Amino acid sequence: MLKENLGVEIPQEKICSLIYEYHKIARGYTRLYPDVAETLVRLKEKYILSVASYTQGCFTKSELVELGIDKYFSYFIYTSDIGLQKASPKFYEQCLKIVGKNAEDCVMIGDNYDVDILVPQKLGLKTVWIKNPLTAHQYTHLFEQEPKDMINLAEFVKLPEAIERILN
Structure with missing residues (x-):
């Protein structure tokens, strides 16, 4: 090319x-945002955690190792490895197949509202949008009011409670 x-x-x-x-x-x-490692420790105690990322797996896995957070995840699913884009429901269907779970038993957490929240919701996954102040402005046209299952990035430590509320 x-x-x-x-x-x-x-x-x-x-x-x-x-x-x-x-x-x-x-x-x-x-670098990790504040409270991420501590929050992952809490989540790992109660849930099976997986990475479902729109990235090159070979590079992202190394980054997770360097950050010391790879140990909290049981599954690593990257668009580059499975040949599907996150904008496609098939990506999430494949993720569910890999982890052996039904959509209603899973919560997708992400900061890209369009592909991390809207697409998995179509399949019945519960979702939590992490509102990142650096990128949130890109998604405001997609909703009239902020989603109820949203956490500001600065309040990441509240994620376990949000997941508990959603699953119960």
């Missing part, structure tokens, strides 16, 4: 190496 579009020919090994180096640099800036 580079040759066709830019007249540049770069061996695939070199491209992979450059991508890997980019991700190593980006991981240097990856």
Whole structure:
């Protein structure tokens, strides 16, 4: 594609190496928000936790390891690994199949309102929207009032109570 579009020919090994180096640099800036690790400890005591991410699995898994939070998750499902996009209900159907659960027994938690909340709700999953102040403005056109099952990112520590309320 580079040759066709830019007249540049770069061996695939070199491209992979450059991508890997980019991700190593980006991981240097990856950090946990306050209360995330402590909240994951509380959630892991009561629930099976899974990652369902719109990312490259090989890079994201390394980031989770470096952040020290991979140990809280039992399943790691990445769009790159299963070949489905989160905007497709089939992605969530595949996630449910992998974890061996029914939609009504699961809660999807995410900060991308359109693909983390609206799509899984169509399949019957319960959801909690994490309102991230850096990205929330992108989704305000999708609802007239804020969803009731929403937590501000700064109040992440309240997530276990929100899940308990939703499941009961």
